[in-house]
Amino acid sequence: MIIRNVRLFDGVADQPQDNVDVLTEGSHVVAVSTSPVAGDASDGVVEIDGKGKFLMPGLSDAHVHLMGNANSMVDFLQGPTGSLYGNTIAEAKRMLLRGFTTVRDMGGDTAPVKGLIDRGVFEGPRIFPSQAMISQTSGHADFAFVYDVPEEFGGKPSRTEDIHFTRIADGVPRVLAAVREQLRMGASQIKLTLGGGAASMYDPLNTLQYTSDEIKAAVQAATDYGTYVATHVYTPAGIARAIDAGVKSIEHGHLADEATIHLIADNQIWLSMQPFAEDDHHYPDPVRAGKNAEICHGTDQVYAWAKKYGVKTAWGTDLLLEPQSAPRQSVMAARLGEFYTNVEALKMLTSGNASLFELAGERNTYRGGKLGVIAEGAWADMILVDGDPIKDISLIADPDANFQLIVKNGQIVKNTL
Template sequence: MSDPKPAPEKTSPTGGGASAPRAVLFSGARVFDGRSDELTAPTSVLIVDGKIVSVDGTEDAPSEAVTIDADGRTLTPGFIDAHAHVMLQPEVPVMANTDLAYHALYGASMAKLYLSRGYTTIRDTGGSTFSLKKAIDTGMTEGPRIYPSGPIISQTAGHGDFTPMSEPARLLGGHRDNMQRDGHLLVVDGVADMLQAVRYVLGRGASQIKLAVGGGCASDRDPLDITEFTAEEIEAAVKVAGDWNTYVATHVYNPTGIRRAVEAGVRTIEHGNLVDAKTLELMKDRGTWLCPQVIVYVQDPPGLAEVTKAKFAQAREGVDEMFKLTKQTGFDRIGFGSDIISAPDTLARINEEFVHRTKWFSPAEILRQATGNNGRLVALAGPRDPYPGTLGVIEPGALADVLLIDGDPLEDPSVLTDPERNLVVIVKDGQVAKNLLADGR
């Protein structure tokens, strides 16, 4: 018996298993383009060979085009989660007691879940996603485009150090924990180790680098007020990333750590819940992005230690002040992320993030954060961008990731919380991944 042939390589990322028409024509769609405050009047949008060709009906559709009558429904760009962890969804004890093969199978199922919720792109900010990305891009499995960071790079006793307390320090002959062994985390100390780590991760195919430069909620040893990595260590990471023509993203809550990171040249602050006005002004002046999350703080994950609960409460309280400060300072480089870890049930409800943010932002602002803003954010990868082109907008020449929504999310974002019913068509890379209308519904 001959060996089975491997899945064929494809020249563009697809969802695998989706139908693949060369052209798709939406007629009668009210378009949110990723930048505006309002929907257009009913119009036509033509997609050919994975790109948006026209948004006004002036271009003739090829005779073989699949025509979808939107009938006044809302057409938006595909959503982008700019702070995802697709490989880190099993519960922590399960992650610690299974191997990378299990993590990959679990991650593949989570990638399908992301796509079903309308996320045609994710920026993965920590986890061994390189093989999953390749499997999606070559059509082996379904899922969103992935901008991989690879392992979160942390210092000893930092946010990414989950070495068991019973394990001696590596200085004394201790070993790396399973999360490091499997490529989800990487613990380094000193400039020389940082240089090696960043070069290694970029060489694996990372589109950007992720550092932990402050305490974290889910890690027991580092309170939110502490600052991690010296300025010299962060600058070393930024220098190597710059040499590779990409950037560094940093996990950090407190203003001291945020300032150290911004002054070192990082481009995005992940979380930032405890930021103060002075630090936010510095970010504004330097053109730094803020990528916050709400859903992950709404309620405590189950099984938390008391010290971890206290940190979640601190972060939860900080969200309100952080968003008030963005309004007061006119800070608008705001992304849209989830940071859901070890909580697949929460990931299934990820679109509740759109509703949670209405406390501070208009629905149009929130949709821009999840589309046009995040499209600009992921493009910071420059030449390391695995999907050259424009994402997060509906305009001629943009990559063809779009959603047809039954309802108007600019009036009522809660329509997005029922994706099985209200996300009637999902198109990724010009291919129809879901079409309820074809079933007569």
């Protein structure tokens, strides 16, 4: 396939390049040239006239819950298991049609879905699965009812554990087993919850979850498999404990103070942030709504400190349990332009996130090409935009109207040219 005459943003350079031809063969980009690339339709070459429009790498999301995006809490607790996966597969295609060609899933049984997508059975983004979120009893990923007896005392796993959305593990031996279980199931990285959250029922935001020994055990087990641990955590104390234990990615961090952001920078840890607004999530009870508001109010300051200290910052959404809100993924991507220049935001949404994904090492099943860029040898994941997002990043908030061509793995997913 040859996409001719495009204004190319390659995911890395500050300035796009005009009059570019991009040649793909199979699933990879094989040439990027300002001279016309030769092609012959009789040899099966597909030629697309880009008409000078803006070509960029496919978008990525560093913190999705694909199964959580596609299903409500009622679905999780009462719905048939088959429906959960069917909804997840349907949402995967919708996410791809929003231009997201790669995602890092931070909790949910998505390794089987990833396998089906990678084999071409269904359409969807490339997935870096974490499998079940690992949590202590009463922690952020404990979705058992308050009257349920914990497994430690002879109780049964909760429904969310049965469907591999969460795993409760207390004490070093169980944490080791939980990490190894997720790796056995196909996790490319491990997700631990180390503090309170807005969506969870039992834990105030200021709680510290998991002891240092438990976190270090998880890090050791992940490291032995050649990968890393990412942690849900908001507070300075929780972040400091995570860093001390060897965690490589802080998920959220909205309640951090300046000294903690400086500490993240000094240790070269990733900060996987979300530009939350209060209406991104809807919590009917005042306790969780209050926690959500507190988290959102920290966003501006943490982004400012992250820029000040040069923190390696990734972008994600963390939309969860409200399927009707899933399209806000595109709105939140555009919102990144409120905190960074448009080109900085586009880099984070493409090559920046991809650098975080590469921490998965040999657990990264997409090592056969470069993600997040348009360059020779890269995976052929691209979007042709009607307009220039460097000038107006709000264009990516409406992919239905503005993404005229979406290519993933060298295959045309959408073409309205």
